[in-house]
Amino acid sequence: MKKILIIALSLLTLAFTANAQDKKNSKISEVKLDVSNMHGDHCKQRIEKNIPFEKGIKDVEVNLKDNTVTVKYDNTKTDVEKIIERFEKLGYPAGVSKSAEAKKE
Amino acid sequence: MKKIKYIFIIFVFFALYGQKAQAQKNITGKIFAIDGKGNKSPLGFASVVWENTYTGASADENGNFVIKKLGDENANLIASFIGFTSDTLEITAQAEEVEFVLYEISQLLSEANVIAHQKGSYISKLSPIMTEVITQKGLSKLACCNLAESFENSASVSVGYSDAVSGARQIRMLGLAGTYVQMLDENIPALRGIASTYGLSFTPGQWLESIQVSKGTASVLNGYEAITGQINVEHRKPDSSEPLFVNLYGDNDLRFEANITSALKLNEKLSTIIFTHGSTDAKAHDYNSDGFVDSPQKKQINAGNRWLYSADKVIIHFGYRFLTESRESGQIHADMPNAYVSNIRNRHFNTYAKIGIPFNESGSRSLALIASYAYHRQNSFFGKKTYDARQNSLLSNILWQSAFDSAEKHRYTAGITFSHDNYNELFTDSKFANSWIGDRVENVSGAFVQYTLKPNEKFDLLAGLRIDRNSIYGETFITPRMHLRYNFAANSTVRASAGRGFYSPHIISSNIGILATGRKIVTDENIKMEKAWTLGASFTQNFKVGENQNGYVSFDYFHTDFQDQAVVDVEESDEYIHIGNLNGKSYSDSYQTDFSIDPVERFNVFATFRYNRTKVDMSRGLVEKPLVDRFKALVNLSYSTKFEKWRFDFTAQLNGGSRLPFYAAQAWNMTHSKSYMLFFAQITKKYKSMDIYLGCENIGNYMQKQAIINAENPLDDDKFDASVIYAPLMGRKIYLGIRFRLQGAE
Numbered sequence: 097m098k099k100i101l102i103i104a105l106s107l108l109t110l111a112f113t114a115n116a117q118d119k120k121n122s123k124i125s126e127v128k129l130d131v132s133n134m135h136g137d138h139c140k141q142r143i144e145k146n147i148p149f150e151k152g153i154k155d156v157e158v159n160l161k162d163n164t165v166t167v168k169y170d171n172t173k174t175d176v177e178k179i180i181e182r183f184e185k186l187g188y189p190a191g192v193s194k195s196a197e198a199k200k201e
Numbered sequence: 202m203k204k205i206k207y208i209f210i211i212f213v214f215f216a217l218y219g220q221k222a223q224a225q226k227n228i229t230g231k232i233f234a235i236d237g238k239g240n241k242s243p244l245g246f247a248s249v250v251w252e253n254t255y256t257g258a259s260a261d262e263n264g265n266f267v268i269k270k271l272g273d274e275n276a277n278l279i280a281s282f283i284g285f286t287s288d289t290l291e292i293t294a295q296a297e298e299v300e301f302v303l304y305e306i307s308q309l310l311s312e313a314n315v316i317a318h319q320k321g322s323y324i325s326k327l328s329p330i331m332t333e334v335i336t337q338k339g340l341s342k343l344a345c346c347n348l349a350e351s352f353e354n355s356a357s358v359s360v361g362y363s364d365a366v367s368g369a370r371q372i373r374m375l376g377l378a379g380t381y382v383q384m385l386d387e388n389i390p391a392l393r394g395i396a397s398t399y400g401l402s403f404t405p406g407q408w409l410e411s412i413q414v415s416k417g418t419a420s421v422l423n424g425y426e427a428i429t430g431q432i433n434v435e436h437r438k439p440d441s442s443e444p445l446f447v448n449l450y451g452d453n454d455l456r457f458e459a460n461i462t463s464a465l466k467l468n469e470k471l472s473t474i475i476f477t478h479g480s481t482d483a484k485a486h487d488y489n490s491d492g493f494v495d496s497p498q499k500k501q502i503n504a505g506n507r508w509l510y511s512a513d514k515v516i517i518h519f520g521y522r523f524l525t526e527s528r529e530s531g532q533i534h535a536d537m538p539n540a541y542v543s544n545i546r547n548r549h550f551n552t553y554a555k556i557g558i559p560f561n562e563s564g565s566r567s568l569a570l571i572a573s574y575a576y577h578r579q580n581s582f583f584g585k586k587t588y589d590a591r592q593n594s595l596l597s598n599i600l601w602q603s604a605f606d607s608a609e610k611h612r613y614t615a616g617i618t619f620s621h622d623n624y625n626e627l628f629t630d631s632k633f634a635n636s637w638i639g640d641r642v643e644n645v646s647g648a649f650v651q652y653t654l655k656p657n658e659k660f661d662l663l664a665g666l667r668i669d670r671n672s673i674y675g676e677t678f679i680t681p682r683m684h685l686r687y688n689f690a691a692n693s694t695v696r697a698s699a700g701r702g703f704y705s706p707h708i709i710s711s712n713i714g715i716l717a718t719g720r721k722i723v724t725d726e727n728i729k730m731e732k733a734w735t736l737g738a739s740f741t742q743n744f745k746v747g748e749n750q751n752g753y754v755s756f757d758y759f760h761t762d763f764q765d766q767a768v769v770d771v772e773e774s775d776e777y778i779h780i781g782n783l784n785g786k787s788y789s790d791s792y793q794t795d796f797s798i799d800p801v802e803r804f805n806v807f808a809t810f811r812y813n814r815t816k817v818d819m820s821r822g823l824v825e826k827p828l829v830d831r832f833k834a835l836v837n838l839s840y841s842t843k844f845e846k847w848r849f850d851f852t853a854q855l856n857g858g859s860r861l862p863f864y865a866a867q868a869w870n871m872t873h874s875k876s877y878m879l880f881f882a883q884i885t886k887k888y889k890s891m892d893i894y895l896g897c898e899n900i901g902n903y904m905q906k907q908a909i910i911n912a913e914n915p916l917d918d919d920k921f922d923a924s925v926i927y928a929p930l931m932g933r934k935i936y937l938g939i940r941f942r943l944q945g946a947e
Contacts, residue, residue, distance in 0.1 A: 136248025
């Protein structure tokens with residue numbers, strides 16, 4: 097019984113450390129993209145199934161209401177141009193969100 | 202490239218155009234779905250788009266959406282969702298609220314309602330019949346090499362071994378044998394009769410998209426069987442699966458497995474998928490040192506091909522598959538003189554066609570023609586007992602579905618079925634110079650009608666009746682069945698069902714474990730058609746924890762009562778096994794509760810408990826049926842990181858003990874087997890086009906230590922018995938697998 101508990105616990109801790117480690121060692125940037133051609137949940141899933149698994153991508157948040165996708169990425173491994181390229185390859189033309197750029201200025 | 206740029210410019214144009222339109226008023230609406238059974242419910246996450254624009258919106262989980270109006274002119278708004286028909290409405294400048302109704306495509310053909318990207322398993326909200334759905338995600342939580350291994354996270358179904366020789370797996374539902382569960386392959390009865398003995402290992406788990414387990418009597422559309430339940434498997438679909446899917450698997454018991462599926466969309470209407478499977482259990486193990494192989498050495502080659510032609514006027518499904526499997530088992534030193542050896546060989550071929558013709562746009566009035574053919578051959582010997590069987594089966598079903606009124610509150614499905622089964626069975630036992638010949642032709646012609654009352658979204662009543670004439674019994678069987686669903690509060694559903702079922706018994710192939718004994722097999726003549734009533738009721742309460750965290754709790758109770766049954770009495774004597782007609786009572790009661798909750802995002806806790814009592818009148822009076830587990834309880838914890846890059850699953854299972862037959866009770870000095878725990882864990886790492894999974898089954902290494910009675914002289918000892926199995930015979934299993942997906946351009 098003890099053995100099993102230990103295995104179960106170590107699995108869980110592994111889950112959390114796997115997450116935590118990602119956050120420690122890299123430089124995370126965030127970009128908000130205007131993405132066209134997204135129609136509903138199917139597109140959202142398609143993006144969520146592909147973009148997060150590209151190199152350097154940490155987090156992806158699809159917002160269908162205002163047709164934007166917020167991407168967190170490791171800026172030592174990828175950049176905005178590459179990310180936009182990935183979106184276009186999937187069939188979703190994208191560009192840096194105007195509202196986000198306006199905010200920065 | 203140029204083309205893409207051109208398209209891009211158009212997108213930008215429309216994006217700007219869309220922004221301009223944002224100044225206008227909003228329009229709100231709701232999207233509803235009509236599923237295969239005609240049930241209406243909100244369709245979450247469907248999308249709406251203005252015709253000829255890229256301005257769209259998506260509905261929330263309840264089907265509600267808000268979209269900005271394009272301008273002051275009338276425009277067409279299109280609602281759509283994968284697997285459903287689209288709906289277009291003209292929106293006038295004054296309109297503020299609209300309602301869309303989308304119909305599930307190929308309604309008649311795929312009765313079940315499948316949502317593949319959800320929880321590992323859930324209880325269908327819409328189905329009037331209590332239905333537990335195991336999704337592809339649920340199937341990828343465990344090794345799930347085949348159908349038999351797909352129910353470890355379900356208490357509704359328990360899976361056991363029939364004996365310590367054949368490796369045949371048997372399912373039980375409601376505390377009763379798997380023969381009373383009707384197996385469907387995409388709603389066509391499959392793996393019937395002789396093919397059912399080893400049938401659970403004939404469906405590779407990696408070929409499947411989902412499994413639906415419905416409890417209690419099923420609808421009358423598929424025949425008079427399905428006394429305790431129905432299990433429908435949905436394969437990966439020709440039109441929506443990957444162009445290439447490869448699964449490789451290996452474990453420390455030296456089982457290796459490869460599954461490859463490949464889907465190809467030839468054009469808008471025609472698509473096909475190829476399934477292949479090869480597996481081998483290369484090594485013989487004897488963990489409990491009784492001199493017998495714990496699980497047979499197996500080889501299986503299995504391949505199939507399915508086609509889908511989907512047009513507005515007709516939908517055609519067509520497919521075929523063939524399989525060959527061999528098993529070697531018995532004493533581990535098969536070369537010693539007088540060794541007990543077992544060889545089992547199965548060959549199977551089946552083909553089917555389904556043609557669906559919709560007569561109105563929604564498909565709610567439609568005709569379906571279904572035909573299937575199966576050939577199965579089984580050659581086997583268990584020491585001095587041999588069993589050879591062959592089956593040729595032809596099934597056909599014609600269904601007409603329509604409504605009595607324009608609002609479709611009163612609907613009906615009517616049809617006729619015909620089945621032809623030709624069996625050649627020969628059982629011989631050289632020790633007793635005993636044989637049994639089961640050559641027979643069984644023709645069943647039947648007619649059925651099912652009425653569906655659905656006055657509103659909250660209520661369904663399904664009342665069905667079928668009449669069948671069976672050539673073997675020379676009798677007409679009347680099968681009434683009824684199902685009711687009432688959503689009496691927003692998240693509370695009650696269901697009730699009652700119905701009659703019949704099963705034409707297969708005395709050897711359904712009880713293959715009796716061959717793994719040294720005893721004589723005595724069968725009565727004129728074994729009757731098995732007849733039973735099953736009643737049941739359930740209550741499901743869905744609740745919300747946080748924003749998107751759903752939970753549910755459910756309770757169900759089922760009672761099955763047999764009037765006629767082919768009873769296998771292993772306790773009449775320790776010298777023979779007697780198969781005869783039921784004389785007295787035979788019933789079972791089953792209670793179950795399920796609980797599921799997501800305490801935090803992406804973390805699911807599922808717990809379930811089932812208790813059952815099965816009693817039957819045999820030579821020793823009304824006794825608890827031997828080797829039926831009294832309860833099953835399990836907890837499954839499932840956690841995934843975002844986008845399921847990592848997934849962790851852990852299952853703890855408590856399997857209740859069962860009553861042992863008296864001779865086993867004497868030999869092992871206990872009347873009941875002990876309850877035991879099993880633990881399962883798996884880690885899955887997901888990449889863009891690949892999953893790698895590493896898991897362990899039976900972590901605690903629990904095994905039935907004594908599995909064979911009088912193992913010393915199995916060939917000649919009448920009291921040799923390898924059929925008293927209540928726990929795993931195989932110990933801890935560590936496995937590693939990959940799933941590779943090649944994604945196609947959409």
